[in-house]
Amino acid sequence: MASRVVGIVADAREDGHSTGPQPLIYACGYLRYWADSDYLIQTRTPAALSNAVRTAIHAVDPGHPVYSVRPLTEALHGALSQTRFRTVLVTLFR
Numbered sequence: 001m002a003s004r005v006v007g008i009v010a011d012a013r014e015d016g017h018s019t020g021p022q023p024l025i026y027a028c029g030y031l032r033y034w035a036d037s038d039y040l041i042q043t044r045t046p047a048a049l050s051n052a053v054r055t056a057i058h059a060v061d062p063g064h065p066v067y068s069v070r071p072l073t074e075a076l077h078g079a080l081s082q083t084r085f086r087t088v089l090v091t092l093f094r
Helices: 045-058 071-094
Strands: none
Touching: none
């Protein structure tokens, strides 16, 4: 099966802000194999939009699971929690 490059994106830090960017391929064909895809949707009303997003994803792939719908601020808070904790420890024991 041949592949076609349709675009090139800038460096992305998929494993968090503290690791360097790694080579990565974004490909729609792999979604059925990796069910933990992330979607970022910008909206002023995240709670109201979550059902519409679920419906749209299930219209394309009815078997694709959609879970952990949350605001980006909450996701960032979780991603930065270890760094924040280490910073507090360094500050306390300094």
